[in-house]
Amino acid sequence: MSNDVTTVRARRRPPARVLLARIAYGIAAACAAVAVGEAAAAFVRPQAAPVVAIGSAAIDLAPTPVKEWAVRSFGTSDKTVLLTGIYTTTGLLAAALGPLAARRRAAATVLPAAFGALGAWAALARPDARPTDALPSAAAALAAVAVLLLLLPHRRPHPTARPSGPEPQRPTGTGAPGPTDAPAAAVDAHPGRRGVLTAGAVIALSAGVASGGRYLSERRNDVSAARAALTLPPPARPLPPPASPAALPIPGLAPLRTPVGDFYRVDTALTLPRIDPHDWTLRIHGMVDHPVELSFADLLALPLEELDHTLSCVSSEVGGPYVGTTRWLGAPLPALLRRAGVRAGADQLLGRSQDGMTIGTPLECVLDGRTALLAVAMDGAPLPVAHGFPCRSVVPGLYGYTSATKWLVDLEVTTFAARDPYWVQRGWDRTGEVRTASRIDVPAAFARVQAGDVTVAGTAWATHRGVAAVEVRVDGGPWQEAALAADAGPDMWRQWHHTWRSATPGTHRLEVRATDAAGAVQDETRRPPFPSGATGWHSTVVTVH
């Protein structure tokens, strides 16, 4: 039992164990909210979970420099970092919520309601929102309020007070509990033990509800069976296998065709859209004479074509990793657009994904004879979910953000004057033509190599224009022509190698530059990725010993 001294102190500032208990209450309320939100989202849809919705809103609202910094610093883990940040912030706010709600009871409803409102707003602000998307956030807020009211000591009206009157302030820990006041006083006297135990139980239960919700959500939204069951028709005009001289067997050199599992992934999707091909339709509409609607079976019934192509991301730094090469299979876009009948004046093909991403492609690039596809397969297998299953667009020569809509469900023929797609709204270049780029893979940066002849090798791409030459120089000396692997087509990168003769001990800098098939030498000026792709020559420092 507390003596008078602690009583007085308790009234001013709660002892540490009471404070800790209240922090635990707040955290338990937050856990319950997140768990109930996730479980409810399993029934509504995964994107409507409050944390996911708030994270998606944060991605959309993040200023371009912040986005660039996130991609640069965290790469493909940027989403994990963002979610961890949101959970940490929620946890800290929750830790403050308990003590606050203990002092001002209104906080127990106002703050969770604010969190719920933020989640609901974020969910409803998604481009593809439905009214029911607000439900998981509402349920989450209710759960938090319920847990707080359950855990915080009840304030009972003083026995002599009128039941309808305003609640009198009953100081905590006023000595030994009186016989009529036993339960409430017991709660107050042992907030540490009893409250913390209940809070612990709530947190454990929340973990159970959250994992149950996640499991259910995955079960309800699983498309892996549908993906595995797909048999793709063969291409109408199969491409020959890439000639083997196009692939150099040099250890450390990026392979000519990127294994699908290693293919870079860049998108804004916090939860992957999961689309059952049976439910998939694609609408082609806008400035066309005959709008078209295709089912997945309709799409597969079209004569499919193959494309060997290097896809790259505008966010890649010079020498960066967001580039991959694969063999796509898909239905040619130009034939479909001709069937729809593109009207005069249209200059943009605006793709929309199931999660509301918009990607605008210059129409002339789609119609100028290059192999622009509605792709259904990569490297002989249906697209992985992360790469746009069941259908994405691919238009060689353009960065992904202006050409490669994943989870594509809608194509609108329009004009750039009428509509700014997602990235253009954020200041990126509207065309997104791939800049000539080259990269030294071997030796790796800061490698130690033996004096004598050293193999230097890498890749170069000027997608759709093609690479005509690659040159290498050492320590700013004369440029030397590298040997190119066989040409596998202008849409594909080209491996190259060069023998650096008689390398001498010390630290040396290797540089590379490519020339495209039109004769334009790669731009030396160092530019960041924003707004139209990085430029500059890739260099590598190595130590010869």
Ligand SMILES: Nc1nc2c(c(=O)[nH]1)N[C@H]1C(S)=C(S)[C@@H](COP(=O)(O)O)O[C@H]1N2
């Ligand atoms: N739906 C959707 N499609 C998208 C994106 C996206 O965020 N959402 N990102 C684009 C960008 S910026 C790139 S570089 C490519 C990357 O494709 P990948 O992840 O299959 O490599 O997808 C493009 N398509």
Ligand SMILES: [Mo]
């Ligand atoms: Mo990108």
